[in-house]
Structures are given as C-alpha cells and as structure tokens.
Amino acid sequence: MATVKSLDTRNLPAYSYKEAEKYLHIPKDTIRSWVKGRTYETKQGKRFSEPLIELPKPDAKALSFTNLVEAHVLRAIRVEHEVRLDQIRIALSFISEELGYPHPLVREDFLKTDGQSIYVEHLERLLDASKGGQIAIRETLDIYLTRIEVDEQGIASRLFPFVHPDRAKDEPKVIVIDPNIAFGRPVIAGTRIPTQVLAERHQAGESLELLAEDYRCGRNLIQIALEYEGIAA
Structure with a gap:
C-alpha cells in the first residue's frame, strides 16, 4: 500500500501581498519585487532584476x-x-545549487552576516556564500532570527512578527504566525485567538475588558493584538 505524503502547510499559497505587508511591516511593492523581480533603467538600457523569493508555484497569486x-x-x-x-x-544561488539547500532563508544553519556578505554554516565551517565559499567571520542576525522557531529538521515553522514598525530588539513575542493554527493567520501566542477577529470586534464597539473576559486573556495581550492590527485601543 502506497504511503500518503503529508501536506506541508508551510508551502501553501495563503497570503496576499497586502496581508504580507500588514503582517511584516514591509511595503507590498518591495515584497512583490523580491518575488516577481523588477525592471530598472541603466545607461545601457533596461535590465531585469531576478526574483529572490520563489513562490510555491510559478503562477501562484x-x-x-x-x-x-x-x-x-x-x-x-x-x-x-x-x-x-x-x-x-x-x-542564495550558491547555497541552493552548490550546497543543495532549497529556500535557504528559512534554514536554521543559514543567515549569518557581517553587513557585507551572506554566510551559511556548512560542514562545521562558515562559508562566505556570496564569494563562492570562502571561510568568513560570523555575526548572527539576532534581532530577526530569534523571532523564528524551527522544527526538528531546522526549518522555520513559526514566526513571531514585530508588532511595531520600529522593530525594537527587546519587543516581546506576543503575536505568532503558525501555518497550522487559525489557517496561518496571526494569533496571540499560546492561544488560537486571531488578531483580526479581535480588531473587528473592537471596531464594532466591544471594549478591551469585554474581549479579555470573553477570551479569558490578559487585557494587555488584547491591547498588543490591536496595536499589531493598527488599531488604537
């Protein structure tokens, strides 16, 4: 009997560019250029900048x-x-093609930088991937990487997005995006309470106190969820 391969929800097309902009505080035009590439003018004429992010399928919306x-x-x-x-x-090309790491940006053993080059830890060495494999100095992108949880294979499985656009280093991990919870919508960490539902109910006139009581959740967490949704409580 053939074994049925489980579906990896991490790779399903689920987020519009507008939602990605809202969740990550990154302009959707920037995200689109990373995903689709972009054309730009040079003295020699038009050039095309290739995409940096590969969609689940080439025609995915x-x-x-x-x-x-x-x-x-x-x-x-x-x-x-x-x-x-x-x-x-x-x-990214070196890591994907030479080292055999698809989607290297979501791997735990990737993402080291000194502000000039990108590195990947491979076979107990740190390679300067943008120069084809030279050993390099290590500096971890702590402020962003600590907001990513990985599974037993070292692949990103949960993301704790920044609540505020200024991305403070000590910002607590209150909101989480998990593809297996609430259809991948942002929720209050440790719960299944979608931030969007809280925002909709608050905009309909329900107070923080009522929402906190209804969901049996701390008032401060409700307020942070509303701030993430761009709503002043």
Missing part, C-alpha cells in the same frame, strides 16, 4: 508561510545590514 519568513529575513539582510541585492542573489 499568493505567498506561502515559507515566503513570509524569507521576506522577514530578507528585510534584515537588505535593509538592516545593507547587503547589496547582487550579493544576496549570488549567495
């Missing part, structure tokens, strides 16, 4: 959970550490 995590990490590399797009592209 939505991003997967894996893609959300990739965008979360790409922002850290591209904006926080100011690594150039060409270096990122070279690194």
Whole structure:
C-alpha cells in the first residue's frame, strides 16, 4: 500500500501581498519585487532584476508561510545590514545549487552576516556564500532570527512578527504566525485567538475588558493584538 505524503502547510499559497505587508511591516511593492523581480533603467538600457523569493508555484497569486519568513529575513539582510541585492542573489544561488539547500532563508544553519556578505554554516565551517565559499567571520542576525522557531529538521515553522514598525530588539513575542493554527493567520501566542477577529470586534464597539473576559486573556495581550492590527485601543 502506497504511503500518503503529508501536506506541508508551510508551502501553501495563503497570503496576499497586502496581508504580507500588514503582517511584516514591509511595503507590498518591495515584497512583490523580491518575488516577481523588477525592471530598472541603466545607461545601457533596461535590465531585469531576478526574483529572490520563489513562490510555491510559478503562477501562484499568493505567498506561502515559507515566503513570509524569507521576506522577514530578507528585510534584515537588505535593509538592516545593507547587503547589496547582487550579493544576496549570488549567495542564495550558491547555497541552493552548490550546497543543495532549497529556500535557504528559512534554514536554521543559514543567515549569518557581517553587513557585507551572506554566510551559511556548512560542514562545521562558515562559508562566505556570496564569494563562492570562502571561510568568513560570523555575526548572527539576532534581532530577526530569534523571532523564528524551527522544527526538528531546522526549518522555520513559526514566526513571531514585530508588532511595531520600529522593530525594537527587546519587543516581546506576543503575536505568532503558525501555518497550522487559525489557517496561518496571526494569533496571540499560546492561544488560537486571531488578531483580526479581535480588531473587528473592537471596531464594532466591544471594549478591551469585554474581549479579555470573553477570551479569558490578559487585557494587555488584547491591547498588543490591536496595536499589531493598527488599531488604537
């Protein structure tokens, strides 16, 4: 009897570009350019910048959970550490093709940077992936990577997005995106309470106290969930 392969919900197209923008505080046009690529002008004419994130299927209209995590990490590399797009592209190509790591941005053994190059830990060495494999100095992207939980294979399985756009290092992990909870919608960590449902009920006139009592949840957690949804309690 043939074994039925379980469906990995992390790779299902489930998030629109607008939702990804809302959840990650990244402009949807930026996310779209990472996913679809973009055309730009040079002195030699038009050039095309290849995508950095691979959709679940080429014709998919939505991003997967894996893609959300990739965008979360790409922002850290591209904006926080100011690594150039060409270096990122070279690194991802090297890691995927030479080391055999599909979707390297969601792997625990990836994501080390010194602000100039991207690295992957492989065979107990740290390789400078954007230069084709030279040993390099290690610096972990702590502020972003600590917001990702991985499974036993070291692959991202849960993401704790930043509540506020300023992305404070000490921001608590109150909101979580888990593809196996609430259809992958953001919820209050440790519960199955979707932040969007709280926002809708609060906008309909229900107070923080009523919501906290109804869901048996701390008032402060309800307030943080509303802040994440962009609503002033």
